Amino acid sequence: MSVGTNQRIDGARLWDSLMAMARIGGTSGGGVRRLALSEEDRRGRDVFAAHCAAAGLTVRVDAMGNMFARRPGRDPARLPVLFGSHLDSQPSGGKFDGALGVIAGLEVMRTIQDLGIVTEAPLELVNWTDEEGSRFGRSLMGSAVWAGLLEQAEVEMFADADGQTVGQSLDAIGYRGPEPARVFPADAYFELHIEQGPILEKAETQIGIVTGAQAMVFYEAVTRGQDSHAGTTPPSARRDALVCAARIIDLVDRMMRARGEDGRGTVGRLHVIPNSHNVIPGEVRFSVEFRHPSDTEMARLEAQFPREAGFIARDCGVALEITPLLRIAAQPFDPDCIDLVRASAARLGFSAREIVSGAGHDAVSVARHIPTAMIFVPCKDGLSHNEAESILPEQAEAGCQVLLDAVIARANRPAG
Amino acid sequence: MSVGTNQRIDGARLWDSLMAMARIGGTSGGGVRRLALSEEDRRGRDVFAAHCAAAGLTVRVDAMGNMFARRPGRDPARLPVLFGSHLDSQPSGGKFDGALGVIAGLEVMRTIQDLGIVTEAPLELVNWTDEEGSRFGRSLMGSAVWAGLLEQAEVEMFADADGQTVGQSLDAIGYRGPEPARVFPADAYFELHIEQGPILEKAETQIGIVTGAQAMVFYEAVTRGQDSHAGTTPPSARRDALVCAARIIDLVDRMMRARGEDGRGTVGRLHVIPNSHNVIPGEVRFSVEFRHPSDTEMARLEAQFPREAGFIARDCGVALEITPLLRIAAQPFDPDCIDLVRASAARLGFSAREIVSGAGHDAVSVARHIPTAMIFVPCKDGLSHNEAESILPEQAEAGCQVLLDAVIARANRPAG
DSSP: OOOOTTOOOOHHHHHHHHHHHHTTTBOTTSOBOOOTTSHHHHHHHHHHHHHHHHTTOEEEEBTTOOEEEEEOOSOTTSOOEEEEEEOOOOTTBOSSTTHHHHHHHHHHHHHHHHTTOOOSSOEEEEEESOSSOTTTSOTTHHHHHHTTSSOHHHHTTOBOTTSOBHHHHHHHTTOOOSBOOOOOOOSEEEEEEEOOSSHHHHTTOSEEEEEEEOEEEEEEEEEEOOOEETTTOOGGGOOOHHHHHHHHHHHHHHHHHTTGGGOEEEOOOEEEESOOTTEEOSEEEEEEEEEESOHHHHHHHHHHHHHHHHHHHHHHTOEEEEEEEEEEOOEEOOHHHHHHHHHHHHHTTOOEEEEEEOSOOHHHHHTTTSOEEEEEEOOGGGOOSSTTOOOOHHHHHHHHHHHHHHHHHHHTSOOO | OOOOTTOOOOHHHHHHHHHHHHHTTBOTTSOBOOOTTSHHHHHHHHHHHHHHHHTTOEEEEBTTOOEEEEEOOSOTTSOOEEEEEEOOOOTTBOSSTTHHHHHHHHHHHHHHHHTTOOOSSOEEEEEESOSSOTTTSOTTHHHHHHTTSSOHHHHTTOBOTTSOBHHHHHHHTTOOOSBOOOOOOOSEEEEEEEOOSSHHHHTTOSEEEEEEEOEEEEEEEEEEOOOEETTTOOGGGOOOHHHHHHHHHHHHHHHHHTTGGGOEEEOOOEEEESOOTTEEOSEEEEEEEEEESOHHHHHHHHHHHHHHHHHHHHHHTOEEEEEEEEEEOOEEOOHHHHHHHHHHHHHHTOOEEEEEEOSOOHHHHHTTTSOEEEEEEOOGGGOOSSTTOOOOHHHHHHHHHHHHHHHHHHHTSOOO
């Protein structure tokens, strides 16, 4: 069964539902604060569940609070096609990060329901718990437990700034479901998301065909010199931890730029001790991260960075400690699923280009076990994790239409 | 009347008095926390006043809490010779910063009393209020008001972190004296202080003949780029405020080193916004300061810094704002007073060398109106503003002996 060209999602309904969801935890600055497993998250989930029920879907919740809204297929032997994203937000987040993938998924289900479409395989719309990691410190939490990358028992002990744990929060909002949070057999997973970067917008491209997620390495770095009086300590006697850190920040930037537009290298967090204008800093603690689509290039970065940073520290007479906190290998997506996204965009007449996801997404957890692809749409100025995050209704509609098209095509492909 | 070679201070008494003062506000880490106008400061002042009275001195307190302990001279027409320092400390300060100058001054008075020395000119030992500026944010506070560089009415409104003002604190500890805090005619001012830097110790020199204080300029700098996602923003789209700040920190260090051992250039305080490991920093605020003994060289630094920092910011695509907060011209000390310190060190057989004060001191305020010189003694590893600040008893004794010698010589010089 091919996809009919008259199978159109309802762009106005999609937009209204996005705006309605954005009011739950909506901020005065036009953004959203709907922290994972908070009261706002509970309200968002309740509304989502009600809409799913109204669209004839059956909602299951697993022990991590991950929600699966199922529509049966014609062939009960077929594995389900999954699609979705997350409803939790950053503390000062936007309306579309995560919510677009879930609400567009709902629109896909509603369209299929309205048009009386019967798919061969069952469909399951997913809302993953705590993608952002802003509250409990671990991003992709629900999907990582589901994919077996984290243990639920361990995750339940993670606490927020007020000491409330994940386990307590699941119980408090009533979203600890009866079934274990564990990967189950599925045919595919699709996730629509805003790009959260400027590439598609700059290229004036409507659809990003996401071919995978880049490799990442996160470090904690500490430079230790000697704090001393800024007025009395001559150049020869200085062991300035901040001058050393500054040269390492410059190194990170140069290493990134040497890799061209695929390179990512960032120092985002930095603390100076004692941080007084007339004291030469004795200690600086800072984050360093590199990302790259290629594991090979990442291995080169990981070899080069501690070596060259060590040379700088020696020149500065400063001790340097670099601790790798997290390594994530590049995660290529499934060629067949990628092809479906490409074909759908082409059939619908959207401009499209391949892109590697710069951010982490639940799709990266899922792709460990299930054939996966993602669809990106541009966002204004590439801005995300920000109240000013915005997209146009037609951009949401385009992404949702590609999602519908790809999901139906996958669910109806000849049984293998 | 010449200085007798048998006029020796009592090194053991000096050391005991230093250690007794260090117990007032003494910390478990071996340092001192005796913040200006605090209860600890009050106790220190009370003990100091009692010792002055016991040594036959008459103590006056002015409206800023500056204390003057007077011993009459033989000639009532002569102007007094002043000497002293400050008893307040940094929050995590040492035993000697300030206290050495006051307690050595007390030892000078006791020695003169014990030996029945009569000086031509009167002598006045001073304890200046709030040299450190740690509590109310303005260093050299008492001496600056006395020297007419600050208005008492303005200073009284300065508040500490708890909202308590200078005026309230003066009243609370009972050290708002009846006479106005205003410069009065005096013949000279001498201040003994630890170097707070490594130069004398490295040169294995016992006495620093301080020829003046260096010029300083303090800036507040802000770099403003665009905060964006560290994973999704390619190199060409980055406007990283921290990379720009890092290159300016490197510039400050290079500009300092280009001036040789006289150069000082420091970024001591820096804040990153939003300061999250996976967000490219959108804004960085930091302090920049330069110091140099020469006003001419300082003028060059002040011309060069905004220009070259501006080039860096333009290269980074980042907006830069540089605000000068404070400019202090170089303050040369009085040649005759300097010669007295030099002659005293030579007569006493101490190794000595000229040095420019890297730090600010009350002597710099006083020198605006009164012929002034300072005496430095080395401190261990050049460490100060630190609980580990330390000197040896013989170093305290040497400095105190030079102070005695210079004060007596000045007070007894032929009237002219």
